[in-house]
Amino acid sequence: xxxxxxxxxxxxxxxxxxxxxxxxxxxxxxxxxxxxxxxxxxxxxxxxxxxxxxxxxxxxxxxxxxxxxxxxxxxxxxxxxxxxxxxxxxxxxxxxxxxxxxxxxxxxxxxxxxxxxxxxxxxxxxxxxxxxxxxxxxxxxxxxxxxxxxxxxxxxxxxxx
Amino acid sequence: xxxxxxxxxxxxxxxxxxxxxxxxxxxxxxxxxxxxxxxxxxxxxxxxxxxxxxxxxxxxxxxxxxxxxxxxxxxxxxxxxxxxxxxxxxxxxxxxxxxxxxxxxxxxxxxxxxxxxxxxxxxxxxxxxxxxxxxxxxxxxxxxxxxxxxxxxxxxxxxxxxxxxxxxxxxxxxxxxxxxxxxxxxxxxxxxxxxxxxxxxxxxxxxxxxxxxxxxxxxxxxxxxxxxxxxxxxxxxxxxxxxxxxxxxxxxxxxxxxxxxxxxxxxxxxxxxxxxxxxxxxxxxxxxxxxxxxxx
Ligand SMILES: Cc1cc2nc3c(=O)[nH]c(=O)nc-3n(C[C@H](O)[C@H](O)[C@H](O)COP(=O)(O)OP(=O)(O)OC[C@H]3O[C@@H](n4cnc5c(N)ncnc54)[C@H](O)[C@@H]3O)c2cc1C
Ligand code: FES
Ligand code: FES
Numbered sequence: 342x343x344x345x346x347x348x349x350x351x352x353x354x355x356x357x358x359x360x361x362x363x364x365x366x367x368x369x370x371x372x373x374x375x376x377x378x379x380x381x382x383x384x385x386x387x388x389x390x391x392x393x394x395x396x397x398x399x400x401x402x403x404x405x406x407x408x409x410x411x412x413x414x415x416x417x418x419x420x421x422x423x424x425x426x427x428x429x430x431x432x433x434x435x436x437x438x439x440x441x442x443x444x445x446x447x448x449x450x451x452x453x454x455x456x457x458x459x460x461x462x463x464x465x466x467x468x469x470x471x472x473x474x475x476x477x478x479x480x481x482x483x484x485x486x487x488x489x490x491x492x493x494x495x496x497x498x499x500x501x502x
Numbered sequence: 503x504x505x506x507x508x509x510x511x512x513x514x515x516x517x518x519x520x521x522x523x524x525x526x527x528x529x530x531x532x533x534x535x536x537x538x539x540x541x542x543x544x545x546x547x548x549x550x551x552x553x554x555x556x557x558x559x560x561x562x563x564x565x566x567x568x569x570x571x572x573x574x575x576x577x578x579x580x581x582x583x584x585x586x587x588x589x590x591x592x593x594x595x596x597x598x599x600x601x602x603x604x605x606x607x608x609x610x611x612x613x614x615x616x617x618x619x620x621x622x623x624x625x626x627x628x629x630x631x632x633x634x635x636x637x638x639x640x641x642x643x644x645x646x647x648x649x650x651x652x653x654x655x656x657x658x659x660x661x662x663x664x665x666x667x668x669x670x671x672x673x674x675x676x677x678x679x680x681x682x683x684x685x686x687x688x689x690x691x692x693x694x695x696x697x698x699x700x701x702x703x704x705x706x707x708x709x710x711x712x713x714x715x716x717x718x719x720x721x722x723x724x725x726x727x728x729x730x731x732x733x734x735x736x737x738x739x740x741x742x743x744x745x746x747x748x749x750x751x752x753x754x755x756x757x758x759x760x761x762x763x764x765x766x767x768x769x770x771x772x773x774x775x776x777x778x779x780x781x782x783x784x785x786x787x788x789x790x791x792x793x794x795x796x797x798x
Contacts, residue, residue: 343510360510360553361503363544382504383541390607396581397607402540406510407557451607472692473605 347408349374350418360406365389367405368415376416376446380475387474390447391415397451416446419453429453429491436496438487440478448474452488461492505543509552516561516641519668522554524643527665530554534577534616537608556613562670563613567592571673576615580627581606583614592676595634595683595701599626602685605693615669618654621661624695624721626687628655631672632726633701633718639671646670655725681705682789684782687720688774690765696720697766698774702782704736706790712736717749717783719775722758729753732779741787750779 346355349372356371363382368374368391380386382401389400392414419427426434429449439445448471455470456462462470467488468481476484486496511530513519522530531550533539534557542548556562562577565586572593574583583589583600590597603609603617603626617627618638630636631651638649640663654661663669677683687699703716715733718726732753739745753775760771 359503359507361505361507361543363504363540366503382544384537384604384608387605387607393610396610398611399537399607401544402536402608402611404510404536404540407536407555455606469692470606473607 343406345406345409347405347410348412350414356405358405360404362405363401364391364403364405364408364413365400367408368400368413371405374415374417378443378446380443385475386444386447387451388444388447390450390474392418392450392454395454397454414450416449419449427453429456429487432487432491433484436483436487436490438479438483444474444476444478448476448484452491456488456492461494462488464489464497504546505540506546506549508550510555511552512555512558516559516670517643519554519556519559520641520643520666522552523666523668526552532556532616532619532668534619535579535608535612536616537604537612538616538620538622562615565589567676570676572596572676573671573673574614575671576613576619576669578614580604580609580612580614580617584609593634593674594677595630595685595703596627596674598683599630599685599701602626602687602689602693602696602699608693614672618672619661619663619669621655621657621659621725622695623658623724623726626685626696626699626720629699629701629718629720629726630685631674632728633703633716634674636672636674638669639673640664640667641670642667651726652728658724660725678705680707680790680793682786682791682793684785684789686778686782686785688778697763698722698760698771698778700775700778700782702779702786704741704783704786704790706740706787710740710791712739712741712787717753717779719753719758721771722760722775727758729757729779732757736783741783741791746780746783746787749783750776753779 342357344357368377378388380388384399384402391400489496530552533553533555564575636651638654682704684702687696689696699720701718705714707713715736717729717733732749735749754772762768
């Protein structure tokens, strides 16, 4: 067992775990942060994406103990008030960019740093940036619209107000 | 728990890491970005008993240009290779190729050395390394040695690294005058492993004729696969459509040996390789000509 300390959404956690515990399982089972979803556990689906020191990474492809000293942000860290969502979350809501919502946390956590680096992306760039996240419900069109909306671009197929 | 239990060590220094490798050999698995190793452990296809985490040794992550080479420390992340302007300026082929390797989230974590040491025949960077004539610096407690790229990759997931060695550094020759570089691949989805892909490198002499050429393929055998005869067919040619077509035909039908898989039969892979070769060679010749400054 290994004792380590990490910061998640601004709060410090010190825990003693087995080295083989995945960061994704640590977040969900030890910290109760079940917003991080787990689909494939092989890096392909993107549902488990979180921010590690501000960069999007797969939490299923890291061991929890590797987070020692790092700052993690999960989807719970985007907003703690359902009435005051993060602008990207609000855009997803406005554009109906989710159905079952399984993929949504991973997409949000991938797109937050993407939009910080590309404040006015074109559609092709958005679609390429989404290549690391599977959504089996929406067909992606509404997701693209939501990201455009969050970037302040009027989506071509915007949802009527 | 998905992975089988293992002992986890964070080495204090490179020397400490090499001591661990000297003592435990292959049983001590380096954990680099974990983007290939951890999926394999999650499915228990890999069950290493000891993981040595390379992520806390800053002396393993660096890159710079020196003596006509881009020199890259093994733990440099692929995202760094993609975005560092030094790479694009000095080895444009790398900057062109890296965006095709997996997805941004994987490249943020996946390392250059981990990608190369993993030696996946479908992987892009090993093909770039062989085409450019990269060199690999292997180190163990008893010394170090340089391995040329074509001797590094022995087969699927197999390299010439010895059980007590780790990969420390890889160096890529920087761009040459009058030389064009191009990469082309086809994947079902951007970032997925490709069904076929090729690197083309073409150098022109003062008369604008090809005096050296390289064609190297991914997913065309059990390691990066050069098409030596097809490349030699281009020597003395200025890159005419007929010469390019003939070289592409020869490479795709005679020199590569794709295995075929669920997504692409062997025939389809050859078909893709032929088209990709034409495309990459055309681009490489154009780029070499754009660089071409005829003597006064
Ligand atoms: C969804 C997904 C898609 C992907 N798509 C692609 C793709 O299209 N193209 C592609 O090329 N790759 C792809 N990859 C693999 C990715 O590029 C990996 O990052 C890379 O292959 C391994 O790098 P790593 O640093 O994560 O190594 P790790 O997974 O940590 O290690 C891989 C292996 O190399 C060994 N190793 C690591 N460093 C050293 C060293 N310094 N010395 C000796 N041995 C060492 C490890 O012990 C292990 O056996 C994909 C991965 C995922 C999850
Ligand atoms: S659960 Fe991590 S990428 Fe699918
Ligand atoms: S909304 Fe169901 S998977 Fe994306």
